[in-house]
Amino acid sequence: MADTAIKGKSVKETQLPLDQFGEPIKGVSLWLDAWRRLKKNRMALIGLSIVILYSIIALLAPVLPIHSYKHQVLDHQYLPPSFTKTAGQLLYERQEALFQQAAKDAGFEAMPAEYVQALEIFREQLATETQEFDGVAVKVHERRYYLGTDGLGRDLLSRIIYGSQVSIAIGLIGTLTAVMIGLIIGSLAGYIGGTFDYIAMRVVDVMYGLPYMLLVIIFMAIFGRNIINLFVCLALVSWLTVSRVVRGQMISLKNSEFVQAARVVGASPGRIIFRHLVPNTLGVVVIFATLQIPNFILLESFLSYLGLGVQAPMASWGSLVRDGVDAVSIYPWMLFFPALAMTIFLFSMNFLGDGLRDALDPQSKNVL
């Protein structure tokens, strides 16, 4: 005890076993250890920060100073992105260019007086015109569209932000549901074994054998087309891999000593599965989930591409990209910005997933 006083360490710490340097060995939990290793991985950290940033923006969308994602200003169709000019200025320039072209085509040296007058009236109109949204009159031409507008005069920036809400939600909720289903079925099949295991795995085999798009379309037809069902449908066709992985882990773990110990002290099977076995499979499941989120977002965008995704006026990255694809040769920003937003997010998720896989790899425990 006197020794501890000299070293200035608490009594509790000295009771821990000492390593070869005489320092106490600290127990490191799986998650703390993984976090320490994740912190060393720069790409994964960048990915994590971007994912957090996206989530914050998506959550704060209603209070951010952006225009509505669904109000249409039909005069503002296909306005190019601009940081400096208001919509009115862009419209005026567009009109001026048209008149100049018309004057040139007609062979005039300068613009005729009636053109100049018409432009002046147009400028006046742009300065004063208001439109009513939800009972509030708005001077729409004073708006700025940093990322341009779409074919119905809606602000692309706001649509991308609200679209990220939908896309990220689909990624998260779809993955959570898929993981829950897969975890429950996989752990029961692995733990119980026998006939239940056989039947469950045959069901998985058969569902693997069906084209998943068929299942999604049929499920959507049966349960109705709305966004909740979209989550559920995607989850219903995606739990297969998780269940197989979890089942494999269960089988290899269920005869280990700690499970026998739990059984000896009389723990119920439910407690053994969900308190002792499932936590041991979480590492694999977390890796799967992070890599599954981008897949879900891609899947939703694919459905939107086919016209089976979210319904207008709601937007998702997929539906925005689809609109952009149709307009790419004339209005490239309509494809560029949504595709960029989506790709950066998926990129970050993938790097985060790779980083987690390395960090949670049991072979590298306590290796920094």
Added chain:
Amino acid sequence: MTKYVIRRFLGLLPTLFIIITISFFIIRVAPGGPFSREKALPKQILENIEKKYHLDEPLIVQYGRYLLDILRGDLGPSFRYKDHDVNYYILNALPDSMVLGLMSLCLALLLGISTGIVSATRQNSVLDYSSMAVAVIGISIPLFVVGPVLMYIFAIRLDLLPTSGWIMADGSWKTAIMPVATLTLPYFAYLARLSRASILETLRSDYVRTARAKGLSPSVIMFKHILKGALLPVVSYLGPAFANIVTGSIVVETIFRVPGLGIFFIQSAINRDYTLIMGTVIVYSVILLIMNFIVDIAYGFMDPRISYT
């Protein structure tokens, strides 16, 4: 070994039977039918049409009739397209999808595995980081963005390649470049990541250290020792990937107007074209089951630790 192969092969048949049965009934549960339109058909006409296609019979009778038909190799008439039967549509579209898919898959294998080897042997080098960045981009960008962007650059802006057309229809190899390149990208990306991770893991194993200690040259170690073990995950990925890619990608086929099978998977389900849905399901699952079977057998040859006794 032979006994295992035969038993494993016979085991495919019940699975196929269950897949056929489940999809037959599940598509009948879905609301709407092949003849429900926005403007409803007059009752008498609808009844006559349903009679013609035996839709008025009890479901179980239709099911029995369908099973007998497919045993004879007849997938039945399409409920939506009047000109030909399902056999005709599938036999016509499948070769196009297969050619496109096989070209892309071979290219993806070649590029993906060589990228994996280079990245793994030069781990944490600039080359490794940049090729893995390309691979992550490859799995992060939807095909329906890659396709139009390639088309915009190479067909519209640079005017180097035709926007559409298909090698098997007009014989010009130029028409195959963009569809194959687009379809290759995600498979290449996945294969590069998969083979890199797997090679890195194998590099740490004892037998590789032994081979190195014997003084074998690095290329012999890579190609004779490492790849044999490291490519096992790639082989098992190839089963489902092959089935997916040769049955057609709806995105690539619609963007580049390749007359393949992909579109039927979606369109038939939306149209509730029962026989055509069943046709696509059967083609897909037969290819998938056979490929998984081949992968299983190939595993036995590649991995001496697996024995089938």
